[in-house]
Amino acid sequence: xxxxxxxxxxxxxxxxxxxxxxxxxxxxxxxxxxxxxxxxxxxxxxxxxxxxxxxxxxxxxxxxxxxxxxxxxxxxxxxxxxxxxxxxxxxxxxxxxxxxxxxxxxxxxxxxxxxxxxxxxxxxxxxxxxxxxxxxxxxxxxxxxxxxxxxxxxxxxxxxxxxxxxxxxxxxxxxxxxxxxxxxxxxxxxxxxxxxxxxxxxxxxxxxxxxxxxxxxxxxxxxxxxxxxxxxxxxxxxxxxxxxxxxxxxxxxxxxxxxxxxxxxxxxxxxxxxxxxxxxxxxxxxxxxxxxxxxxxxxxxxxxxxxxxxxxxxxxxxxxxxxxxxxxxxxxxxxxxxxxxxxxxxxxxxxxxxxxxxxxxxxxxxxxxxxxxxxxxxxxxxxxxxxxxxxxxxxxxxxxxxxxxxxxxxxxxxxxxxxxxxxxxxxxxxxxxxxxxxxxxxxxxxxxxxxxxxxxxxxx
Numbered sequence: 001x002x003x004x005x006x007x008x009x010x011x012x013x014x015x016x017x018x019x020x021x022x023x024x025x026x027x028x029x030x031x032x033x034x035x036x037x038x039x040x041x042x043x044x045x046x047x048x049x050x051x052x053x054x055x056x057x058x059x060x061x062x063x064x065x066x067x068x069x070x071x072x073x074x075x076x077x078x079x080x081x082x083x084x085x086x087x088x089x090x091x092x093x094x095x096x097x098x099x100x101x102x103x104x105x106x107x108x109x110x111x112x113x114x115x116x117x118x119x120x121x122x123x124x125x126x127x128x129x130x131x132x133x134x135x136x137x138x139x140x141x142x143x144x145x146x147x148x149x150x151x152x153x154x155x156x157x158x159x160x161x162x163x164x165x166x167x168x169x170x171x172x173x174x175x176x177x178x179x180x181x182x183x184x185x186x187x188x189x190x191x192x193x194x195x196x197x198x199x200x201x202x203x204x205x206x207x208x209x210x211x212x213x214x215x216x217x218x219x220x221x222x223x224x225x226x227x228x229x230x231x232x233x234x235x236x237x238x239x240x241x242x243x244x245x246x247x248x249x250x251x252x253x254x255x256x257x258x259x260x261x262x263x264x265x266x267x268x269x270x271x272x273x274x275x276x277x278x279x280x281x282x283x284x285x286x287x288x289x290x291x292x293x294x295x296x297x298x299x300x301x302x303x304x305x306x307x308x309x310x311x312x313x314x315x316x317x318x319x320x321x322x323x324x325x326x327x328x329x330x331x332x333x334x335x336x337x338x339x340x341x342x343x344x345x346x347x348x349x350x351x352x353x354x355x356x357x358x359x360x361x362x363x364x365x366x367x368x369x370x371x372x373x374x375x376x377x378x379x380x381x382x383x384x385x386x387x388x389x390x391x392x393x394x395x396x397x398x399x400x401x402x403x404x405x406x407x408x409x410x411x412x413x414x415x416x417x418x419x420x421x422x423x424x425x426x427x428x429x430x431x432x433x434x435x436x437x438x439x440x441x442x443x444x445x446x447x448x449x450x451x452x453x454x455x456x457x458x459x460x
Contacts, residue, residue, distance in 0.1 A: 004288050004414035004432060007349045008321060008458035009275070010051055010059055011296035016040045019138075019195060019258040020272040020297050021048055022065075022082035025265050026089045026116050030056055032272060032297070033065055033091070035079060040294050042280050046076045048093070052116070056270075056300045056317045058458050065111075065119050066093060072107045072124050073097070079138040079195060080108075081260065083150075083173070089113045090173055092152070094137035095124065104134040108154065110174070126154075126168065129178050133157045136166070138195045140260070141173075152176060153196040155209070163189035163211060165196040167238045179238035187242070188213070195227075195258045198234065201269050202305035205233055207240050208250065210258050225277055227251065227259050229310055248309050252398050253418070253427035254278070254385065261303060269303040270315065275415060275428055285389040287432050288414065298428055299410060299417060308401045311423040314410065322351060322453040330448040332358075340443040343452055348433050352409040352440070354450040359404060362444025366409070367437040370416055370429075374404055374444075381420065388432045398425050412455075 011017065015038045022033035029052050036049035048066035051059040066077040073095030080093030090112055097105040108126035111119045128136055135157035143150055152168040158181075167179040183189055190213030197208040208229045215224045228247040232240050250259055250273075257277035261269055276283065276295035288294055301312040330341040348367065356362075364372040371384040371393070381398040400420065408419040418427040442448065 002287050002291055002432075003435060004291070005293075006296055006412045006415060008057065008318070008455060009296045009299060009412055009415065010034070010272075012036055012049060012293050013061060014038070014292045015294075016042065017049065017293075017295040017297070018042075018046075018274050018276060019079045020260050020274060021079050021093065022091050023260050023262040023270070023272060024082035024084060024089065025262070026082075026084050028265070029054055029116060030264070031082065031089075031116060032059070033082070034274075034297065036064065040284070040289055040292070042283065044076070045074070046078060046096075048077050048091075055320070056315050057320060062117060065113075066091065066121070068096075070095070070121060070123070071097070072109060073121075077109075079258070081140040082262075083141045083143065085173060087114060089116055090141070091119060092125075092139040092141050094139065096137075106134045106136045108136075108139050108152075108176075125174060126152075126176050129166070131159055132166070133159060133161070135192055140195075140197050142198065151198075153182065153198055155192065155194045155196050156181075157192045161191055163191055163193035163209070163213075165193050165207070165209065165240070182207070182234070182238060182240040183209075184239065184242075187247075190224075194225075195260060197259070197261055198240070199261045199269055199303060201303050201310060204231060204305060205240075206231055206310060207242075208259060208261070222279060225257055227257060227273070231309065250310070250312070251426045251428050252396055253383075253429040254394060254396070255415075255430045256298065256426075256428040268315075271301050271303055271312065273298045273428070275430065282389065286430060287388060296415065301423070301426075304423065306422075306424055308424060312426050313419065313423040314408070314417075318351075318410075321455040321458065323456055324454045326452050328450045328452065330442055330444075330446065330450070332360075332445045332447060336445065338443060338445055340441065341448070341450070342442075343440040344438055345440060345452070345454075346438070347454060348411055348413045348437075349455045349457075350409075350411040351453045351455055352407075352411075352450065353452075354407040354409075354442070354448055356405055356407070357447040359447075360445035362442065362446045362448070364407075365439075365441040366411070366416070367431075367433045367440065369431045369433050369437065372407075372418075376403060379403070381425075383418070383427055385429055385431055396427065398427065400425060410455075
């Protein structure tokens with residue numbers, strides 16, 4: 001068996017995981033639900049897996065919350081969200097149905113719980129409206145405390161086979177009124193907008209959608225699935241008025257999709273995403289398939305307003321995992337002098353924090369599987385990952401709006417999460433390290449102060 005089992009990320013004990021669902025804090029406990037299949041395949045009658053924590057770090061597996069066992073969800077309890085009202089937890093999800101002829105039916109369904117463990121299904125509360133195909137899913141619910149109303153956004157494909165987001169309104173969480181499409185047709189929304197989310201951070205609204213579209217690459221037609229966010233404002237006519245400026249990616253790594261946010265009891269906007277995605281052959285090539293499990297969720301992140309848009313930062317609770325702190329420094333006395341610092345680690349469960357000054361260029365080699373190159377002249381971070389599948393170096397280029405000052409890395413046996421400039425840019429990736437790799441090497445023309453911690457295990 002490979003030693004790729006993650007120490008402090010939410011991952012299935014066995015089977016296939018994808019989208020995070022129903023993120024909520026209920027009666028003091030954090031609940032994370034997720035799409036789950038008991039066998040490793042991308043499609044099938046999915047359930048809602050369920051983990052619970054009091055601190056966002058140590059997670060306990062509960063029994064599955066929702067199983068596909070009713071006429072309206074017999075082929076899958078698909079993604080959705082959670083909300084607390086009074087002493088009751090409400091789960092909204094998409095019931096997936098395939099008819100005998102193979103056609104798809106979709107229902108937006110409700111389940112409730114008063115203890116966060118046992119859930120009662122109440123069936124569909126929204127049926128497919130006119131103007132959409134059956135690709136109509138992923139309800140996200142929130143409350144407008146000013147108007148004392150509930151809102152729901154649903155990812156949609158119109159009859160014109162273009163992506164959009166449907167908006168619904170309710171006074172009681174049970175009866176919903178259709179308000180129309182939120183997104184105008186003057187932008188490219190692909191052929192489907194999955195997992196929509198409307199979040200408010202520092203009084204600014206952002207629309208988040210996981211956009212699916214067809215692209216040509218190396219002579220092949222591929223599905224490109226990327227989560228984007230847009231600053232704007234919800235209007236009285238149900239439209240989301242986009243402010244000027246381009247959409248921005250929430251993450252620029254290879255393995256990040258279907259993010260969902262929630263507001264905890266401290267008032268923080270927190271988010272998880274699926275640390276997975278991509279073409280099915282890419283997913284099935286991952287070494288953990290041989291061990292009977294596939295995929296994970298990202299670490300919990302706080303969404304914060306920045307001058308260039310949303311920032312994502314690791315929640316501070318993760319600091320309780322730190323142990324065996326070591327400090328390192330890299331100093332270049334002259335503008336052309338290249339200095340080098342080398343760390344030797346005893347495990348592949350690490351956190352690293354680097355702060356830069358007077359930077360011309362540098363490169364970081366991480367356990368022989370990840371490379372980062374930065375040039376102040378170009379203002380870009382070139383990120384490379386050694387592919388377990390092809391043996392080649394995959395590459396991404398991350399353009400920074402400002403000079404690089406801070407780099408924060410989380411390593412967990414078979415994953416790396418990178419936060420640049422306090423989360424102004426992030427990159428998430430699965431990386432399968434060789435068991436013998438034990439060296440982190442930093443070199444370049446820069447003054448760098450760094451800290452490295454080994455991280456203890458989150459109890460899963």
